[in-house]
Structure formats: structure tokens, C-alpha cells
Amino acid sequence: MELVCPAGSLPALKAAIDNGADAVYIGFKDDTNARHFSGLNFNDRKAQKALDYARSQGVKIFVAINTYAQSNGWERWQRAVDLAADLSVDALIIADMGVLNYAAQRYPQLPLHLSVQGSCTSAEGLRFYYREFGIRRAVLPRVLSLDQVKTVAKQSPVDLEVFGFGSLCIMAEGRCHLSSYVTDQSPNNSGVCSPAKDVRWTQTEDHLESRLNTILIDRYQAGETAGYPTLCKGRFAVEANVFHALEEPVSLNTLDLIPQLSAAGIKAIKLEGRQRSPAYVAQIVSVWRSALDSFARVPESFSPKVEWIQKLANVSEGSQTTLGAYHRAWQ
Amino acid sequence: MIKLNPYQKILLPSIKGLSSNCPFPVQKKIVRFLLLPIFEEARLDGDLEFLSHRRIGLAISDIDYQATLSLENGHLTLASSSATERPPDAIIRGNLSAFIQLANRAEDPDSLFFQRRLSIEGDTDLALEVKNVIDTVDLDRLPEWLKKALSLSQRMNKHFLDKKAF
Amino acid sequence: MKISVGPIYYYWPRQQVMDFYQEIIQTPVDVIYLGETVCAKRRELRSGDWLELAEELCDSGKKIVLSTLTLIESRADIAALKKLCSQSPCLVEANDMSAVQILADNNLPFVAGPSINIYNAQALQVLYQKGMQRWVMPVEIMRQNLDGILKQAMTMGFGDMIETEVFSYGKLPLAYSARCFTARAKNLAKDGCQLSCIDYPDGLPLHSQEFQVHGETPKLFTINGIQTQSGKCYNLLDQWPVMHKIGVDIMRVSPGSQGTADVIRQLSSALSGASADLSRTQVNGQLKLISEEQCNGYWYGVPGMDSCAGLAGDK
Structure with missing residues (x-):
């Protein structure tokens, strides 16, 4: 399984690559990506640097353009797609049908992934995005149980990526307006x-x-x-x-599920945290690299090491980790 | 009887004494000397502009030291934090150990925050921007002397300051 | 301007649902949406029952639309969805892309519900080309952006071919989760939830911790099974002239256990010019239901929970 790692800055990207990422996902410095925080992300010059470093190490770069294009700023999303295409990154991660359509029409060779913000939880839904836009991969929302993931994987027309570790969204991604109800964003x-x-x-x-x-x-x-x-x-x-009427502040951790996810045919594991520091990225990527390597060596006897779990717990929100919806009882 | 460790006995009081007795212009020079190479790239990228007309406080609780930083001619500098000045827009507070770990990227700021070893007061957005700018600094590209100084501070922290060591 | 009544988000006993629609068909409402959109485990009415009810109501002279489940998780959900889409005697409101795919595959026209993420005319066009006849704007979109989307759709040449509906009254559907928060509040596992949401015909209020200190504080959210709703009642009724101007075709009233028919009548009389003033205070004075706290922030581009007075020049 491919290890897809977060980077909100160049040092974080280097940390991800140096610690064993197969692919790193980044965003541009505006509201076209779902980690639009002050001081974070890449302008075109930094993105080029990121790409150069990744290429030199044989690592893929994905660009997340995974927010919904607002009607008063359509050009920003268009520009983001153009910029990513100019850089010839390895894939775009997109949520919006309009943006997907633009990218698919304009750059038919550019691989497209459906973002988790696209909120697609069934093979039927995936078929829509596959037929309309030719997506090659989709990131599943963190709302499905392991059995449900397996079922979708069996019938999906495209490769699937799931979340392995990071802050836990308890709501179906792309279907939560709680934040804008209380703030305006x-x-x-x-x-x-x-x-x-x-x-x-x-x-x-x-x-x-x-x-x-x-x-x-x-x-x-x-x-x-x-x-x-x-x-x-x-x-x-x-x-x-x-x-905690909705959810406790915990992080998702699915180290335990590596064998099952692999058996289900999941093609990639995504780690969350573009808003986090290079130190965090280095720690979680090294743990997941060790875990995936250890699984690849002796799949039959894989079990997460205590030190891995400890290391991940140390950087977790609420310092706890959970299997989230993958574990049926949680749902 | 409570046994004092070397941290409590010597190191912390010394740093505290040094910092509180150091005249402001000297402090300012030292800070400028240290910060200049670290934030040069960020400055050139325009990543420091958010600090113009704003002030960020760094409060190191265990040595009672507070620094206020702001922009002067585009460069990050130490600003006077005397009572006549307006207070910082945001303050990041923690122990010396936490700051050394941050500077060395030995710990992740969010983790320190979850563990209550760092706190933020005031304008959260400003503090977040500062955090993110610090994260964009490429430690590999710092001058050798600074790298050595940082790693020395980290060794000192590991052996004397980080109270988990005792 | 037409008036619609949205699907019932809450879990009501079967008889209450039947009584509700008997009451609603007596009102001047134009479009009635029905079906289970929140939780597949609810069983007072199964999908067969909804289909039957839809057929019955078709004779009422109202336009009937069947609404699909919002969060699709299992094969059983998909099977139910397929059945609903293929057997529906009427138009279907797709609340998930699975439904869009199934309907488009069968060359059936559809309505894109409020949980389909359409934030720009380009996305709108994609769905229009797949058979979408009407869309219900995502609730967090502000007036200016809606105006922009509709103008752009005109420029792109399909604006006249679709209808636009705006969620205009009721507790806002804000989020969907794999977890059931009603069960959680009752300390029950989701698998053993005992369908406890049936005890809360208007959802379960959630307050910030401070309500204990200062007495009454506004409800923050409303828990309704796996759905989280606003604590306040969204009310854009007085905005009908603005909506009319920018090209909105239908205003949606979302069902509550009481007073829904009154709200429809009130809105209808305002629309027909009988009483032009639907300002908040007057509505407040006349309808008990509306004494609940109100908000309209999303429409004005501020926090959804806020209340703005109508801007000058609105009318």
C-alpha cells in the first residue's frame, strides 16, 4: 500500500520524504485547499522546490484542490488546476464537480483523485465520478466500518485510499456546516x-x-x-x-488494520495533518513506514509494536487513538 | 526533604539572572543576531508581513522572561515590552524546555499544546501564523554556528532542563 | 414563487406522519418532499410505505417528490435506494451522489437535494447535463453567491432550464455522521439505539456548558440521530422578494412537529400579496412555533446562527 503523507511547508515535505513517504500531498496558499491556514502551504516557487526535491527522491507529489469553488472566485480554482498541471504533479485531489470537470476536460492526461471532501461512500457514487471525470482514485470518508470499506472496495471502479492516522472528523467530510454556523467559514x-x-x-x-x-x-x-x-x-x-456530546478529542489510528485493509485491496493509506509541524510529520511517517515495511516482510505475523503506538499517541489530539468508524461498535 | 536537581539549583537561576540583568539594547542586538539568519528566507518570501503593526509575545514562564517581537524595517526584532507599550496581540507561553524543543523541531507544537506545555493567549490567528512561519524555516540551510548552537541547546535541554530526565 | 415542504427529518410515529401529510395537502403548498433522509434504521415507514404514500398523495394535486437517504453506508442502503429510484411514481430528490448515479443511469430526471455540494454554476451544469431539473441550494451559501451562480448559469445557457429551491424555514440540516448522537446521549450503542430518536419529535437540544450558569442561553445545535441541526430556526421568509428577484423558484419550509401548516399559509398569503409584511417581529407575534429563536446569518454571509435585519434596498 502506498503511504500518502501531509505537508504544509517545505520542511514538512522534506521530513515526509526523508522518513519514507511514497507520496506527499500539498496545497496552494489560498482557499482552494481544505487546510487554508495563515502561514501554511505552497506558493508556486515553493511548490516547484517541493517537486524538485520529491523527484530527486523518487517520491510522488499530489496537489489538493479540495474545497468547493465559490461562485465569486471560480478563476482561483481554475488557476490552481492550471498551476498544478504546469508543474506536472503526479495527481490532483479534487472535491468539486465543477473543478473536476474543468481539470478532466482541460488536462485529460492529468490523474485525478476524488477528495474525501467529495463525500463519496459507495461504489455507485464512485462510478459517477469515474464515468464523468475519469478519476483514478478516491479517498473514502471516515464514516464507513471496515466491512463497509471492504464492500465498496470490491465493487469500486477506481483505486481506493483510506485514512490511516490523524485528527478524526466525526462528521461525513464535505457534509458538515457546523463551523460556518458558528463562524462564517x-x-x-x-x-x-x-x-x-x-x-x-x-x-x-x-x-x-x-x-x-x-x-x-x-x-x-x-x-x-x-x-x-x-x-x-x-x-x-x-x-x-x-x-462530549458529539465526539471526544481523539485521533484516528488504524495501524492494527493494516492486514485487513491490504486484504481488502486498499491501494493507499493517507496520513492527516498538513496543519501540523515538520516534527509531527517526521514522527508519524517514520512509524507508518516501519509498520508498512514490517507488514510487507512478514504479513502473517504483523502486529503493531508498542513503541509505534506510543509514538503516535504522543502527537495525538487528546493523546488517545481510536479505530473510529472502522470499528463497528463505534458507529 | 525535597532534593533539588541541577536544573533547579543552577541552570535555571543562571539563565534567569542573565536574561533579567541584560540591558535592553544588548538583548535586542543578540535577538537580532540570532533571528536574522533564521527568518531571512521567510522575510524574502514576504511571509513575515502579517507581523507588521502587530506584536507577538513569547513568555518563558520558568525564567520569568518575556520577549515581544515585531517588525522593524521588515526584519523581525525585539520590541520593548515596557509598561508604556501596548501589550502584545498574542502571547505564546511555555517553559524554556518547551521552547528549546520547538526551536530544534524535537517536539511538535500542537502536541505540546495538547499536553498543556504551551499555551496561547490573545489573537489565536496571529499565534498560529507565527507557528506556521517557524515551521517553514529550513533548519538545514542555517549557518553552521547556529546549527551547533541549536543542537547544544537541545543537548542541554535533554540532560538538564527536560524534567522527565530526572 | 412556489412553496415546498421538505422531507421530515425527525422520527415520528407512523400515524403522526400520515396526519401531517393529511394536514399539509390542505395548505397552499405546491411541492411535497417525503421519505427517510436521515437514518436507514428507522422503521415506522419502510421504503415500500413511502412509495405507497407518494402514490396516494399524487392524487392531491400537489407535486410529490421522493427524497433519498443522505448518508449511504451499506449494501442494504444501496438496495433500498435502487428500489426507490426505479419504483418511484414521481420525481426523486437525490441526497447523495449514489442516487444521482442510479437516476442518471436510468435516464430519470431528478432534484439535487441540499446535501449535494453545488457551490458554482460549473457543478450545476454537470448535474443539469445528467438530468437534474431542480437543485436545492446548500444551506450555507449566501445570497450574493447564489445570485452569482444563477447569473453564471444564464450566461452558460442553461439557467432557464432548471429550478432553484432555497431552504427558507426550519432547523438547518448542518451535518451527518456515522455515529448516532441521540443514542450517545442516551448512553446506548448505535446498534442498540432502541430507535430512541422517536422520543424527540423536534430533536434533542444541545446547549453550551454556560446555560447552567446564566440560566437560559440559546440552543447551539439540535441532535437528530446521525444528523446535527442548528439550534435556532432558520427563517428567510421575509426574503421572498429578494429571492424572486434573483431567480429563486421555490421556498422550502422544513417540517416541525407543530405549526408547519401555519407557516406555509402565512408565507402563501404574503406571496399572494394579502399580507406583504413577513418581518420577523410580526411572524413572532402571530405564530407560536416561531417564538423559537431565529437566525438567518448564512443568507447574509455571516455566521449562520446570527440574525441580520434585512439590508436596505432588499425589498
Whole structure:
């Protein structure tokens, strides 16, 4: 299985490649990608540098143009596709039907992947994107159980990529407007979830409080691990009980599932975290490289090493890891 | 009786003493000397412009030291943090150990944040931009002396500051 | 301008559903959407029942549309979807690309529901070419962008061929998950959820922690099984003249357990000129249901939960 790794900066990209990535996905410096954070991502010069380094090491570069083109800025998405095509990157990761259509018509040779933001969870849906735009691969949303992934894989007209590790989206990707309901920005309309401009951290006498546009997301006691102030991971009150009403701040980790995913015919594993530092990228990529290599050597006796799990837990949100929806009981 | 480790006995008070007794113009020179090569590429790329007219505070809690950084002629410099100045727009706070680990990329800032070893006050967006700009620095391209200084700080941290070592 | 009533997002007992539609067909509504769009496990009405109900309602003189499930997870979901698409006596609203593919494959016309991500005229054109007759705008799109999309569609030469529908009243469908939050709140596993969402005919309110401190604070969200809705009621009713101007054809009212028929009547009389003023205060004074907290932020390009007064020159 191909290991597809995140990079929000050139050092992160180098860290990914030096630690064993097969492919690295990056985004441009605007709202055409779903990690549109200040100071992150690549302008055309940096993208060229990234590509040069990747080529010299025999690693692929994918460009994520995975937000929905807003009607007042269509040209930005067009330009992003043009730029990526000029750089002759190895694939584009796209969510929007309009953008897919443009890329497929204009650059028929350029491999297209359907982004997880495309929210496609069935072989029928994939068939649509395959027939209309000739996509070669799709990234599955993190809402399917392992059995459901297997079923889709059996009937899919295209290669499949699944998430292996990273912050966990509990909602079907591309189908969540929680962020824009409370702020004005969402992954679909701006490429961000819980924009930093609306986040405030305040240390009170007893608690560390996180707020999103004045709405209290969580209160942490001293020593309690904190999480990103995303709405799906806050502690809220439902019928007078205060708890993580939607999800706990945990990370997805599927090291355990490598054999099953491989048997199901999954072609690539994606690691999440373009917004994270080079240090994070280096750590998670090296663990996953070791794990995939170890599986390739002796598939029958594969089992994740304690030190791998420890290393991943160390960089995880909430410092815990979970199988997420892959594990049926979670659903 | 509580046994003090070398960190608590010698190193931290020394650094604390040094930093608090150092006159501001000297501090400013040292900071400029250190930061110039680190952020030169970011400056040329225009990646520092977000800091113009804004001030970011770095507070190192265990040595009671706070630095305020801002732009001067496009360069990142130490700004006066006296009471007459307006307070920084955002403050990143942590222990010396956390900052050394950050500078060396030995730890990931988000992880330090989840573990409550770093905190952010004020304008989160500004702090995030600072974090992201630091992440874009290519450590391999720093001058040799700076690389050595960084790795020395990391060794010092590992042996004396990182309290997990005791 | 036509009025539609959207699919019922909540899980109501069978009789309540039947009574609801008996009441709705008496109102001046033009289009009725029905079907289970949230959770495949709900069983008060199975897909066969929805098909039957659709057929019955076809005689009412209203335009009937069958809506499909939003989050497709299993083969059983696909099988149900195929059955619905092939046996439907009426137009189908596709709420997932699986449905779009199945309908297009069978050369059947369709409506693209609000969970199909159409944010620009180019995407709209792709679906138009596959047989889409109408689209329901994703709820987070603001007025200016809708205006831009429709103008662009005109320039591209297909704007006149499709209808545009806007979610105009009710709790907003904001997110879908693999997890059931109602079951979670009841401390039940999803597989053993006991269909507990049937106890919440208007969903389960979720508040920020602060409601305990300051007494009543607005509801943040509404939990409805695997769906998360807004805490407030979205209300764009007073925007009908603006919608009319930019080319919206249908305003959608989303069902609540009470007062839906009244909202439709109110909107209808405003549309026919009987009472031009649908401003929030007046609606507030007249309808009990609407005493629920309201919002309209998305339409104005600000946080969805916010409330904006109509901008000058709107009308």
C-alpha cells in the first residue's frame, strides 16, 4: 500500500520524504485547499522546490484542490488546476464537480483523485465520478466500518485510499456546516474548520477555556489534555448532562488494520495533518513506514509494536487513538 | 526533604539572572543576531508581513522572561515590552524546555499544546501564523554556528532542563 | 414563487406522519418532499410505505417528490435506494451522489437535494447535463453567491432550464455522521439505539456548558440521530422578494412537529400579496412555533446562527 503523507511547508515535505513517504500531498496558499491556514502551504516557487526535491527522491507529489469553488472566485480554482498541471504533479485531489470537470476536460492526461471532501461512500457514487471525470482514485470518508470499506472496495471502479492516522472528523467530510454556523467559514466554503480568527483561549482561575466566536467549546482543568476547539469535539449540555456530546478529542489510528485493509485491496493509506509541524510529520511517517515495511516482510505475523503506538499517541489530539468508524461498535 | 536537581539549583537561576540583568539594547542586538539568519528566507518570501503593526509575545514562564517581537524595517526584532507599550496581540507561553524543543523541531507544537506545555493567549490567528512561519524555516540551510548552537541547546535541554530526565 | 415542504427529518410515529401529510395537502403548498433522509434504521415507514404514500398523495394535486437517504453506508442502503429510484411514481430528490448515479443511469430526471455540494454554476451544469431539473441550494451559501451562480448559469445557457429551491424555514440540516448522537446521549450503542430518536419529535437540544450558569442561553445545535441541526430556526421568509428577484423558484419550509401548516399559509398569503409584511417581529407575534429563536446569518454571509435585519434596498 502506498503511504500518502501531509505537508504544509517545505520542511514538512522534506521530513515526509526523508522518513519514507511514497507520496506527499500539498496545497496552494489560498482557499482552494481544505487546510487554508495563515502561514501554511505552497506558493508556486515553493511548490516547484517541493517537486524538485520529491523527484530527486523518487517520491510522488499530489496537489489538493479540495474545497468547493465559490461562485465569486471560480478563476482561483481554475488557476490552481492550471498551476498544478504546469508543474506536472503526479495527481490532483479534487472535491468539486465543477473543478473536476474543468481539470478532466482541460488536462485529460492529468490523474485525478476524488477528495474525501467529495463525500463519496459507495461504489455507485464512485462510478459517477469515474464515468464523468475519469478519476483514478478516491479517498473514502471516515464514516464507513471496515466491512463497509471492504464492500465498496470490491465493487469500486477506481483505486481506493483510506485514512490511516490523524485528527478524526466525526462528521461525513464535505457534509458538515457546523463551523460556518458558528463562524462564517467552513471546509466547504473557505477551506477551514474552526478558523483561528474566531478562536480564543482564556485561562481563568480554575479552567482553561476555549471559545469559538464567543461560544464556549470546552473547559479544561489543570493537567487535562486539551484539543482543537472544533465544535464536534466540545463538551456540551444535553438534557442537563455535560459531556462530549458529539465526539471526544481523539485521533484516528488504524495501524492494527493494516492486514485487513491490504486484504481488502486498499491501494493507499493517507496520513492527516498538513496543519501540523515538520516534527509531527517526521514522527508519524517514520512509524507508518516501519509498520508498512514490517507488514510487507512478514504479513502473517504483523502486529503493531508498542513503541509505534506510543509514538503516535504522543502527537495525538487528546493523546488517545481510536479505530473510529472502522470499528463497528463505534458507529 | 525535597532534593533539588541541577536544573533547579543552577541552570535555571543562571539563565534567569542573565536574561533579567541584560540591558535592553544588548538583548535586542543578540535577538537580532540570532533571528536574522533564521527568518531571512521567510522575510524574502514576504511571509513575515502579517507581523507588521502587530506584536507577538513569547513568555518563558520558568525564567520569568518575556520577549515581544515585531517588525522593524521588515526584519523581525525585539520590541520593548515596557509598561508604556501596548501589550502584545498574542502571547505564546511555555517553559524554556518547551521552547528549546520547538526551536530544534524535537517536539511538535500542537502536541505540546495538547499536553498543556504551551499555551496561547490573545489573537489565536496571529499565534498560529507565527507557528506556521517557524515551521517553514529550513533548519538545514542555517549557518553552521547556529546549527551547533541549536543542537547544544537541545543537548542541554535533554540532560538538564527536560524534567522527565530526572 | 412556489412553496415546498421538505422531507421530515425527525422520527415520528407512523400515524403522526400520515396526519401531517393529511394536514399539509390542505395548505397552499405546491411541492411535497417525503421519505427517510436521515437514518436507514428507522422503521415506522419502510421504503415500500413511502412509495405507497407518494402514490396516494399524487392524487392531491400537489407535486410529490421522493427524497433519498443522505448518508449511504451499506449494501442494504444501496438496495433500498435502487428500489426507490426505479419504483418511484414521481420525481426523486437525490441526497447523495449514489442516487444521482442510479437516476442518471436510468435516464430519470431528478432534484439535487441540499446535501449535494453545488457551490458554482460549473457543478450545476454537470448535474443539469445528467438530468437534474431542480437543485436545492446548500444551506450555507449566501445570497450574493447564489445570485452569482444563477447569473453564471444564464450566461452558460442553461439557467432557464432548471429550478432553484432555497431552504427558507426550519432547523438547518448542518451535518451527518456515522455515529448516532441521540443514542450517545442516551448512553446506548448505535446498534442498540432502541430507535430512541422517536422520543424527540423536534430533536434533542444541545446547549453550551454556560446555560447552567446564566440560566437560559440559546440552543447551539439540535441532535437528530446521525444528523446535527442548528439550534435556532432558520427563517428567510421575509426574503421572498429578494429571492424572486434573483431567480429563486421555490421556498422550502422544513417540517416541525407543530405549526408547519401555519407557516406555509402565512408565507402563501404574503406571496399572494394579502399580507406583504413577513418581518420577523410580526411572524413572532402571530405564530407560536416561531417564538423559537431565529437566525438567518448564512443568507447574509455571516455566521449562520446570527440574525441580520434585512439590508436596505432588499425589498
